[in-house]
Amino acid sequence: xxxxxxxxxxxxxxxxxxxxxxxxxxxxxxxxxxxxxxxxxxxxxxxxxxxxxxxxxxxxxxxxxxxxxxxxxxxxxxxxxxxxxxxxxxxxxxxxxxxxxxxxxxxxxxxxxxxxxxxxxxxxxxxxxxxxxxxxxxxxxxxxxxxxxxxxxxxxxxxxxxxxxxxxxxxxxxxxxxxxxxxxxxxxxxxxxxxxxxxxxxxxxxxxxxxxxxxxxxxxxxxxxxxxxxxxxxxxxxxxxxxxxxxxxxxxxxxxxxxxxxxxxxxxxxxxxxxxxxxxxxxxxxxxxxxxxxxxxxxxxxxxxxxxxxxxxxxxxxxxxxxxxxxxxxxxxxxxxxxxxxxxxxxxxxxxxxxxxxxxxxxxxx
Numbered sequence: 287x288x289x290x291x292x293x294x295x296x297x298x299x300x301x302x303x304x305x306x307x308x309x310x311x312x313x314x315x316x317x318x319x320x321x322x323x324x325x326x327x328x329x330x331x332x333x334x335x336x337x338x339x340x341x342x343x344x345x346x347x348x349x350x351x352x353x354x355x356x357x358x359x360x361x362x363x364x365x366x367x368x369x370x371x372x373x374x375x376x377x378x379x380x381x382x383x384x385x386x387x388x389x390x391x392x393x394x395x396x397x398x399x400x401x402x403x404x405x406x407x408x409x410x411x412x413x414x415x416x417x418x419x420x421x422x423x424x425x426x427x428x429x430x431x432x433x434x435x436x437x438x439x440x441x442x443x444x445x446x447x448x449x450x451x452x453x454x455x456x457x458x459x460x461x462x463x464x465x466x467x468x469x470x471x472x473x474x475x476x477x478x479x480x481x482x483x484x485x486x487x488x489x490x491x492x493x494x495x496x497x498x499x500x501x502x503x504x505x506x507x508x509x510x511x512x513x514x515x516x517x518x519x520x521x522x523x524x525x526x527x528x529x530x531x532x533x534x535x536x537x538x539x540x541x542x543x544x545x546x547x548x549x550x551x552x553x554x555x556x557x558x559x560x561x562x563x564x565x566x567x568x569x570x571x572x573x574x575x576x577x578x579x580x581x582x583x584x585x586x587x588x589x590x591x592x593x594x595x596x597x598x599x600x601x602x603x604x605x606x607x608x609x610x611x612x613x614x615x616x617x618x619x620x621x622x623x624x625x626x627x628x629x630x631x632x633x634x635x636x637x638x639x640x641x642x643x644x645x646x647x648x649x650x651x652x
Contacts, residue, residue, distance in 0.1 A: 295319055295649065296374035298367065300381035301326040301348070301359055302337070305541075306492065307471060307568040308380060308401045311450075314472045315378065316341065318642050319649075324370050326359035326383065343370055353425065356383075360433065363387040371396075376649065383433075385440040397648060398444040400466065402454050402565040407434050408461045409563070410496070417495065438462055446648060451566040451587045469648075470590075472641035473571040475633050477544070480577035480626060481552035483619055486513035487581070488554040490547070490569045493520030496562045500526060505610035507533045512614055514558075517542055517550055552576045555622050558610070560601065564588060570598070571636045574629035579622055581613045591636065597629045 299312045302325050313336065316323050322341050327348030345366055347358035360383055367387035371377045375394035379385045382404040388396045406414040407430055418426050441447065441458075447466040449455035458464045487506075491497040499516060503526055506514040514536045516526070523538070530536040542550065551557065557573035558581040566587035570580040574591075580598035582588040583605060594600040599613045634640075 295321040295376045298324045298384040300383045302328045388440045395445045397446045399448045469644045472638035475575040478576035484553040488557045493522040505607040575633035577626035579625040
């Protein structure tokens with residue numbers, strides 16, 4: 287149930303482009319506190335009217351050119367965004383760029399809900415450097431030089447810093463020397479339920495290199511009798527479809543609406559989620575909420591959500607395709623069903639109700 291509208295609270299987030307975990311957190315906060323939302327830009331094709339126009343402060347920093355859009359978002363939050371934030375006594379920031387609007391106002395409270403420090407500045411610096419075309423690397427270096435000191439100053443001047451996992455809490459301490467409190471993100475566990483076991487394995491990870499969906503595709507090409515459904519999109523969609531072109535047991539239905547996705551999860555045998563050092567990862571919790579075990583990787587946020595052997599199977603961080611094959615073959619209908627109750631029970635640790643209670647306590651203690 288939503289609280290009375292919080293006219294004293296402003297929610298600030300980078301931009302609304304992809305409906306991922308961070309965007310679901312923002313929507314949960316907005317729906318509960320009925321507070322206005324300030325963003326760099328909104329991509330209507332993805333978000334439509336999810337946020338009412340009267341509740342949305344759009345800084346209009348979008349661009350068809352991704353690099354230019356980021357530059358415009360940085361400039362918008364560092365300038366106009368800071369002026370907007372200054373007019374509210376309580377400011378809750380999330381994302382990597384919106385915190386730049388925190389300029390040491392000298393009044394009210396600034397709270398940062400950190401999904402992760404920008405990884406291209408810190409632990410994945412080399413990865414992003416290698417994946418940029420050579421002619422763009424000087425631009426990336428210039429962006430780092432400009433953003434890193436301003437981001438760190440903004441975070442250090444927050445009155446409260448919250449981390450979405452112990453994994454992110456460690457990054458904040460290691461890279462910024464900032465102490466934080468863990469508040470796990472909200473999962474609408476009531477939206478998911480066990481419907482059937484239709485035998486397929488499901489991947490809902492975005493199709494980006496760090497999510498390692500290509501390893502799942504290769505593994506299922508070795509198991510023509512097992513089905514993989516990849517329900518998402520991203521920059522690697524065309525490459526992965528080409529890789530699976532000769533594998534009729536691998537399907538790509540694309541991004542689905544919330545109701546369709548909940549049904550797809552509810553009818554799967556299990557989900558598979560193997561990203562590199564995931565910040566937290568809401569997909570495994572959604573899977574467990576439906577009573578579905580998770581084949582994951584023993585690193586990052588999955589160490590905090592999936593109980594190895596009880597609510598899924600955690601592979602070694604150095605896993606290979608053969609390890610994925612072994613885990614899939616091990617999760618037969620009986621073993622998957624035996625984990626159902628434990629999955630549902632564990633998912634409740636990460637419910638929206640618990641999240642809103644903990645965030646509410648932070649907002650009301652100032």
